[in-house]
Amino acid sequence: MRISARTQYALRAATELAAAPPGPVPAEKIAVAQNIPRRFLDNILLQLRRAGLIHSQRGPDGGYWLARPAEEITLADVIMVVEGSPEHSAHGGYPGVAGPLADVWSALRAHEETLLTEITLAHIAKDSLP
Template identity: 70%
Template structure:
Protein backbone atom coordinates (compact mmCIF):
# COMPACT_ATOMS: atom_id res chain seq x y z
CA UNK A 1 0.00 0.00 0.00
CA UNK A 2 1.34 3.36 -0.99
CA UNK A 3 0.22 6.32 1.05
CA UNK A 4 0.70 9.93 0.09
CA UNK A 5 2.67 12.40 2.19
CA UNK A 6 -0.68 14.05 2.92
CA UNK A 7 -1.94 10.80 4.50
CA UNK A 8 1.25 10.36 6.52
CA UNK A 9 0.84 13.91 7.81
CA UNK A 10 -2.84 13.31 8.62
CA UNK A 11 -1.98 10.20 10.64
CA UNK A 12 0.76 12.07 12.50
CA UNK A 13 -1.54 15.01 13.24
CA UNK A 14 -4.29 12.68 14.47
CA UNK A 15 -1.79 10.84 16.69
CA UNK A 16 -0.67 14.18 18.13
CA UNK A 17 -4.27 15.08 18.95
CA UNK A 18 -4.80 11.68 20.56
CA UNK A 19 -1.74 12.13 22.77
CA UNK A 20 -2.60 15.71 23.80
CA UNK A 21 -4.22 16.57 27.12
CA UNK A 22 -7.95 17.35 26.95
CA UNK A 23 -8.85 20.63 25.27
CA UNK A 24 -8.09 22.39 22.02
CA UNK A 25 -4.63 21.93 20.53
CA UNK A 26 -3.39 24.85 18.42
CA UNK A 27 -2.45 23.97 14.85
CA UNK A 28 0.95 25.59 15.37
CA UNK A 29 1.69 23.12 18.17
CA UNK A 30 0.75 20.17 15.95
CA UNK A 31 2.81 21.59 13.11
CA UNK A 32 5.89 22.06 15.28
CA UNK A 33 5.61 18.75 17.15
CA UNK A 34 5.16 16.71 13.98
CA UNK A 35 7.26 18.85 11.62
CA UNK A 36 4.35 19.30 9.23
CA UNK A 37 4.36 22.45 7.06
CA UNK A 38 1.68 24.69 8.55
CA UNK A 39 -0.21 25.49 5.33
CA UNK A 40 -0.31 21.81 4.46
CA UNK A 41 -1.51 20.96 7.96
CA UNK A 42 -4.31 23.54 7.83
CA UNK A 43 -5.75 21.84 4.75
CA UNK A 44 -5.46 18.40 6.32
CA UNK A 45 -7.16 19.55 9.53
CA UNK A 46 -9.97 21.07 7.48
CA UNK A 47 -10.45 17.77 5.66
CA UNK A 48 -10.50 15.81 8.94
CA UNK A 49 -12.96 18.30 10.43
CA UNK A 50 -15.31 18.10 7.45
CA UNK A 51 -15.24 14.30 7.75
CA UNK A 52 -16.25 14.56 11.40
CA UNK A 53 -13.09 13.10 12.89
CA UNK A 54 -12.04 16.28 14.67
CA UNK A 55 -13.64 19.44 16.01
CA UNK A 56 -12.24 22.95 15.99
CA UNK A 57 -12.62 26.19 17.88
CA UNK A 58 -11.44 29.60 16.75
CA UNK A 59 -9.91 32.28 18.89
CA UNK A 60 -6.99 32.71 21.27
CA UNK A 61 -7.95 29.57 23.20
CA UNK A 62 -8.85 27.71 20.02
CA UNK A 63 -7.48 24.67 18.36
CA UNK A 64 -8.42 21.13 17.39
CA UNK A 65 -9.46 18.00 19.26
CA UNK A 66 -10.75 14.55 18.38
CA UNK A 67 -14.49 14.27 17.77
CA UNK A 68 -14.58 10.82 19.40
CA UNK A 69 -12.41 9.04 21.94
CA UNK A 70 -9.06 8.00 20.48
CA UNK A 71 -9.87 4.33 21.00
CA UNK A 72 -12.82 4.72 18.63
CA UNK A 73 -10.90 6.16 15.66
CA UNK A 74 -8.92 3.70 13.55
CA UNK A 75 -6.05 4.39 11.21
CA UNK A 76 -8.27 3.10 8.40
CA UNK A 77 -10.78 5.90 9.02
CA UNK A 78 -8.12 8.60 8.74
CA UNK A 79 -6.68 7.02 5.60
CA UNK A 80 -10.09 6.79 3.90
CA UNK A 81 -10.76 10.48 4.62
CA UNK A 82 -7.54 11.52 2.93
CA UNK A 83 -7.06 8.85 0.23
CA UNK A 84 -10.66 7.85 -0.45
CA UNK A 85 -11.80 4.28 -0.95
CA UNK A 86 -9.50 2.30 -3.23
CA UNK A 87 -11.04 1.05 -6.45
CA UNK A 88 -10.14 -2.39 -7.75
CA UNK A 89 -10.44 -2.13 -11.50
CA UNK A 90 -7.53 -4.30 -12.49
CA UNK A 91 -8.32 -7.49 -14.38
CA UNK A 92 -6.04 -10.50 -14.61
CA UNK A 93 -5.96 -12.92 -17.52
CA UNK A 94 -4.33 -16.23 -18.32
CA UNK A 95 -1.26 -17.05 -16.28
CA UNK A 96 -1.69 -13.94 -14.13
CA UNK A 97 -5.21 -14.85 -12.89
CA UNK A 98 -3.91 -16.21 -9.53
CA UNK A 99 -2.59 -12.71 -8.78
CA UNK A 100 -6.19 -11.63 -8.16
CA UNK A 101 -6.28 -13.85 -5.05
CA UNK A 102 -2.88 -12.60 -3.91
CA UNK A 103 -3.95 -8.94 -4.15
CA UNK A 104 -7.25 -9.71 -2.41
CA UNK A 105 -5.38 -11.36 0.48
CA UNK A 106 -3.03 -8.36 0.73
CA UNK A 107 -5.96 -5.92 0.84
CA UNK A 108 -7.71 -8.05 3.46
CA UNK A 109 -4.61 -8.06 5.68
CA UNK A 110 -4.07 -4.32 5.22
CA UNK A 111 -7.67 -3.70 6.21
CA UNK A 112 -7.37 -5.98 9.24
CA UNK A 113 -4.27 -4.17 10.50
CA UNK A 114 -5.52 -0.64 9.79
CA UNK A 115 -8.92 -1.25 11.40
CA UNK A 116 -7.28 -2.97 14.37
CA UNK A 117 -5.04 -0.05 15.28
CA UNK A 118 -6.59 3.03 16.85
CA UNK A 119 -5.27 6.48 17.65
CA UNK A 120 -5.27 5.41 21.31
CA UNK A 121 -2.79 2.66 20.45
CA UNK A 122 -0.49 5.24 18.89
CA UNK A 123 -0.88 7.70 21.76
CA UNK A 124 -0.24 4.96 24.30
CA UNK A 125 2.80 3.69 22.46
CA UNK A 126 1.64 0.08 22.44
CA UNK A 127 0.26 -1.55 19.35
CA UNK A 128 -2.06 -4.54 19.45
CA UNK A 129 -0.71 -7.86 18.24
CA UNK A 130 -0.61 -7.54 14.49
Protein backbone atom coordinates (compact mmCIF):
# COMPACT_ATOMS: atom_id res chain seq x y z
CA MET A 1 0.00 0.00 0.00
CA ARG A 2 1.29 3.42 -0.90
CA ILE A 3 0.26 6.25 1.37
CA SER A 4 0.44 9.64 -0.34
CA ALA A 5 1.89 12.70 1.38
CA ARG A 6 -1.61 14.20 1.36
CA THR A 7 -2.99 11.18 3.23
CA GLN A 8 -0.12 11.24 5.72
CA TYR A 9 -0.78 14.93 6.36
CA ALA A 10 -4.50 14.25 6.83
CA LEU A 11 -3.79 11.47 9.32
CA ARG A 12 -1.34 13.67 11.22
CA ALA A 13 -3.78 16.59 11.33
CA ALA A 14 -6.63 14.35 12.50
CA THR A 15 -4.39 12.85 15.18
CA GLU A 16 -3.42 16.34 16.32
CA LEU A 17 -7.13 17.10 16.75
CA ALA A 18 -7.65 13.82 18.60
CA ALA A 19 -4.90 14.71 21.09
CA ALA A 20 -6.03 18.31 21.58
CA PRO A 21 -8.03 19.47 24.59
CA PRO A 22 -11.73 20.10 23.91
CA GLY A 23 -12.47 23.12 21.77
CA PRO A 24 -11.42 24.50 18.42
CA VAL A 25 -7.80 24.14 17.34
CA PRO A 26 -6.53 26.81 14.95
CA ALA A 27 -5.21 25.53 11.62
CA GLU A 28 -1.94 27.38 12.20
CA LYS A 29 -1.38 25.43 15.42
CA ILE A 30 -1.92 22.13 13.58
CA ALA A 31 0.36 23.21 10.74
CA VAL A 32 3.18 24.17 13.10
CA ALA A 33 2.81 21.13 15.38
CA GLN A 34 2.85 18.70 12.46
CA ASN A 35 5.10 20.64 10.08
CA ILE A 36 2.45 20.69 7.35
CA PRO A 37 2.44 23.50 4.76
CA ARG A 38 -0.47 25.76 5.70
CA ARG A 39 -2.10 26.00 2.26
CA PHE A 40 -1.90 22.24 1.89
CA LEU A 41 -3.41 21.79 5.35
CA ASP A 42 -6.27 24.18 4.63
CA ASN A 43 -7.31 22.05 1.64
CA ILE A 44 -7.08 18.86 3.68
CA LEU A 45 -9.12 20.32 6.55
CA LEU A 46 -11.77 21.46 4.08
CA GLN A 47 -11.94 17.95 2.63
CA LEU A 48 -12.24 16.39 6.10
CA ARG A 49 -14.93 18.92 7.06
CA ARG A 50 -16.97 18.26 3.91
CA ALA A 51 -16.79 14.55 4.66
CA GLY A 52 -18.17 15.15 8.16
CA LEU A 53 -15.09 13.99 10.08
CA ILE A 54 -14.35 17.41 11.56
CA HIS A 55 -16.22 20.62 12.36
CA SER A 56 -14.98 24.16 12.05
CA GLN A 57 -15.70 27.56 13.50
CA ARG A 58 -14.58 30.87 12.07
CA GLY A 59 -13.34 33.86 14.00
CA PRO A 60 -10.67 34.71 16.52
CA ASP A 61 -11.66 31.79 18.75
CA GLY A 62 -12.22 29.53 15.77
CA GLY A 63 -10.55 26.39 14.59
CA TYR A 64 -11.25 22.73 13.99
CA TRP A 65 -12.32 19.78 16.13
CA LEU A 66 -13.37 16.19 15.53
CA ALA A 67 -17.01 15.63 14.64
CA ARG A 68 -17.08 12.36 16.59
CA PRO A 69 -15.04 11.00 19.48
CA ALA A 70 -11.53 9.94 18.46
CA GLU A 71 -12.43 6.39 19.49
CA GLU A 72 -15.00 6.30 16.67
CA ILE A 73 -12.82 7.56 13.81
CA THR A 74 -10.55 4.98 12.25
CA LEU A 75 -7.50 5.47 10.09
CA ALA A 76 -9.53 3.92 7.29
CA ASP A 77 -12.16 6.68 7.66
CA VAL A 78 -9.55 9.38 7.08
CA ILE A 79 -7.83 7.50 4.27
CA MET A 80 -11.15 6.95 2.48
CA VAL A 81 -11.86 10.70 2.53
CA VAL A 82 -8.49 11.61 1.07
CA GLU A 83 -7.81 8.67 -1.24
CA GLY A 84 -11.34 7.51 -2.05
CA SER A 85 -12.28 3.88 -2.40
CA PRO A 86 -9.32 1.57 -2.78
CA GLU A 87 -8.83 0.39 -6.31
CA HIS A 88 -8.08 -3.25 -6.36
CA SER A 89 -6.34 -4.19 -9.52
CA ALA A 90 -8.15 -6.98 -11.17
CA HIS A 91 -5.55 -9.64 -11.62
CA GLY A 92 -6.86 -12.11 -14.10
CA GLY A 93 -4.48 -14.49 -12.51
CA TYR A 94 -0.85 -15.09 -13.25
CA PRO A 95 0.35 -17.82 -15.53
CA GLY A 96 1.89 -21.05 -14.32
CA VAL A 97 3.57 -21.35 -10.96
CA ALA A 98 3.04 -17.61 -10.24
CA GLY A 99 -0.74 -18.16 -10.13
CA PRO A 100 -1.00 -18.11 -6.31
CA LEU A 101 0.48 -14.57 -6.18
CA ALA A 102 -2.95 -13.10 -6.95
CA ASP A 103 -4.25 -14.73 -3.76
CA VAL A 104 -1.31 -13.35 -1.78
CA TRP A 105 -2.04 -9.78 -2.98
CA SER A 106 -5.71 -10.21 -2.16
CA ALA A 107 -4.93 -11.46 1.35
CA LEU A 108 -2.48 -8.61 1.88
CA ARG A 109 -5.12 -6.02 0.92
CA ALA A 110 -7.61 -7.67 3.27
CA HIS A 111 -5.12 -7.52 6.18
CA GLU A 112 -4.35 -3.86 5.44
CA GLU A 113 -8.04 -2.97 5.40
CA THR A 114 -8.68 -4.89 8.63
CA LEU A 115 -5.79 -3.19 10.42
CA LEU A 116 -6.80 0.29 9.25
CA THR A 117 -10.41 -0.22 10.37
CA GLU A 118 -9.28 -1.43 13.83
CA ILE A 119 -6.94 1.45 14.65
CA THR A 120 -8.64 4.68 15.72
CA LEU A 121 -7.34 8.20 16.10
CA ALA A 122 -7.55 7.67 19.85
CA HIS A 123 -5.11 4.75 19.59
CA ILE A 124 -2.60 6.89 17.74
CA ALA A 125 -3.06 9.97 19.93
CA LYS A 126 -2.58 7.87 23.07
CA ASP A 127 0.22 5.74 21.57
CA SER A 128 -1.73 2.60 22.41
CA LEU A 129 -2.19 0.45 19.33
CA PRO A 130 -4.61 -2.45 19.68
